[in-house]
Amino acid sequence: MKKQTIRPYLTAFRIRALLETQYRGAALGGVITQAFFGLVLAYLYTALYAGGDPAGLRDTVTYVWLQQMFFRVLMTSDSELQNQIMTGSLAYTLCRPVDQHAYWVCRDLAAQWVGALMRMVPMIALQFILPLEVRMALPESPAAFLQFLLSLSLGVACVAQIHTVTSAITMKTLDSRGFSGMISLLMMILAGNIIPLTLFPETVQALLRYQPFAQALDAPIRMYQHAQGTAEFSISLAAQLAWLAVLTAGGRALWRQHLRSITVQGG
Amino acid sequence: MAFLEAERLSKTYVRRLKPTSGGPSRLWRRDTQRIFALQDVSFSVEKGELVGILGPNGAGKSTVVKLLTGILTPTEGVCHVDGRIPWQERREHVRHLGVVFGQRTQLWWDVPILDSFELLRDVYNLEPAAWKRRLDEMTDALDLGGFLRTPLRQLSLGQRMRAELCGSLLHEPALLFLDEPTIGLDAVSKLKLRSFLREENAARGTTILLTTHDMEDMLALCRRVLVLGHGRLLYDGALDALLRRYDTVHVLRCAYEGPCDLSGLPQGVALERDGDSYVLSFAPAEVETGKVLSWVLACGRLREMTLKEQNVDQLIARMYQEMSL
Structure with a gap:
């Protein structure tokens, strides 16, 4: 038996990343939409905060912009994989000598990162021409920025694992819309996409911070805004790692089970 | 194995x-x-x-x-x-x-x-x-x-x-x-x-x-x-x-120059007239193709002749039919 290498997974990542760069039109569309929503929300919060706490406003506006920049990350499913399951093209991938779950996660990560970067760069550029009051703040400190990057990587990885769970469900139902729709609703609210999680009442903060959807973007954004002490930082990372482990184990188990009973569509 | x-x-x-x-x-x-x-x-x-x-x-x-x-x-x-x-x-x-x-x-x-x-x-x-x-x-x-x-x-x-x-x-x-x-x-x-x-x-x-x-x-x-x-x-x-096994019918089409005598048709062969040519159909399993051919040649001055095998798709369709698929 040939020894297993990570070569297939790296190449899958590389080619999926390359593919994502082809979708410049989609990225541009995303940038325009997200810039629009970012502006509307930023002005909305400016009005809401009028006469109030200026530090709070700055944080909220920054939160909104970071959410919009990484909007691409908050998708509930890997559309490429969903399509393959629904059309039956997955049959081909199933005929490859690779770990199916790992292979798809690599592709998904590539799509997410490159997609997000392509949208992020123009959105950062945009900040320079915005009026001061709706402009996002810089990270609090270099330490805060490093914490943010580390946490963001874990966040994106968590989302990729959520995708594998959605896909595993699709393998059974053969239609992604129902389950994706449900997850999508949860994700919108619980990831802080509609109202920043930091704006929820103090009493539910503890609950909100440690639920799975907060690991995607909320956790990294909090670090961006305020560098955290060693203890707090460790707790936050531990929460992300724990959810990553749970989602990965769950996703893999579902894949193992569902791939065995999968019905590949059509002749 | x-x-x-x-x-x-x-x-x-x-x-x-x-x-x-x-x-x-x-x-x-x-x-x-x-x-x-x-x-x-x-x-x-x-x-x-x-x-x-x-x-x-x-x-x-x-x-x-x-x-x-x-x-x-x-x-x-x-x-x-x-x-x-x-x-x-x-x-x-x-x-x-x-x-x-x-x-x-x-x-x-x-x-x-x-x-x-x-x-x-x-x-x-x-x-x-x-x-x-x-x-x-x-x-x-x-x-x-x-x-x-x-x-x-x-x-x-x-x-x-x-x-x-x-x-x-x-x-x-x-x-x-x-x-x-x-x-x-x-x-x-x-x-x-x-x-x-x-x-x-x-x-x-x-x-x-x-x-x-x-x-x-x-x-x-x-x-x-x-x-x-x-x-x-x-x-x-x-x-x-x-x-x-499913090629059960051969179709032979022939046309003659001048008069022809079509008596003594071999057993098992069906004869039809189509314009100025004749169409013979027979089951190759029952009637020897050679026998049919020599009869055709004996009938008169043969101008042209084609032996048509059945279209494979038709054969398969018949096979599916017989296997009641």
Whole structure:
């Protein structure tokens, strides 16, 4: 038996990343939409905060912009994989000598990162021409920025694992819309996409911070805004790692089970 | 043990149906129905054989292919490919397996096909030098040189199928499954594909299993066929013997110069007049073709004559009918 290498997974990542760069039109569309929503929300919060706490406003506006920049990350499913399951093209991938779950996660990560970067760069550029009051703040400190990057990587990885769970469900139902729709609703609210999680009442903060959807973007954004002490930082990372482990184990188990009973569509 | 051995393969699906009668419980109650996609199918294939799988839609052809590729697990029975059970040692099994599903694509839609081939190189962990050699060889044989750097979506169907085939053979599989590889191709592309497959089979001893509805493909490539119907294996043997069995009517058309004497028609031959020519039909199994021919020649000055074999598609249709498929 040939020894297993990570070569297939790296190449899958590389080619999926390359593919994502082809979708410049989609990225541009995303940038325009997200810039629009970012502006509307930023002005909305400016009005809401009028006469109030200026530090709070700055944080909220920054939160909104970071959410919009990484909007691409908050998708509930890997559309490429969903399509393959629904059309039956997955049959081909199933005929490859690779770990199916790992292979798809690599592709998904590539799509997410490159997609997000392509949208992020123009959105950062945009900040320079915005009026001061709706402009996002810089990270609090270099330490805060490093914490943010580390946490963001874990966040994106968590989302990729959520995708594998959605896909595993699709393998059974053969239609992604129902389950994706449900997850999508949860994700919108619980990831802080509609109202920043930091704006929820103090009493539910503890609950909100440690639920799975907060690991995607909320956790990294909090670090961006305020560098955290060693203890707090460790707790936050531990929460992300724990959810990553749970989602990965769950996703893999579902894949193992569902791939065995999968019905590949059509002749 | 043969290279590929299937023993009593069966696959049953449970289909859940909405009941058509009953009270409001219809909303959540579901009847179950067992679908026998494959029942008790056994056959074996030797290394280097080129075998066709025939059968109408829904006969179980794809199920056989999916079981042999390890995508599906059978309800009962077992099969071995090169000593391995596909669904148990899936990864090792598929390493030596190539597949072409004519209706799907394995290459990436939006990137140049060369990039897809690079991905396949790494997925199969091929030596870059060996991969390059193989790719060059196939680029020549399949005439891919002109569009290696073109994204798949910009290729014509014929180009795409050739690229797909190349993708399936880069890792030099011992076993190749072709599921309707020539669907939608023009005559030239079909001929090219067929000759390439014959060469691949002859030069490397690649075992090939082909499912297709295109009888010309079958005739050109396979000497042996398996016929499936309603999930059962109905025939396993030579293709020409099968065709002979269903080739029950020969039609001979002849026209004469001047007068002719049509008396003494051999027994079992039906005669019809069609314009200024005559149409004779007879069953080759009952009436000797030579006897009919000498009678035709004796009748007068023969101007022209054609002996029409039946269209293969008609034969297959008759076969399906007789097997009540």
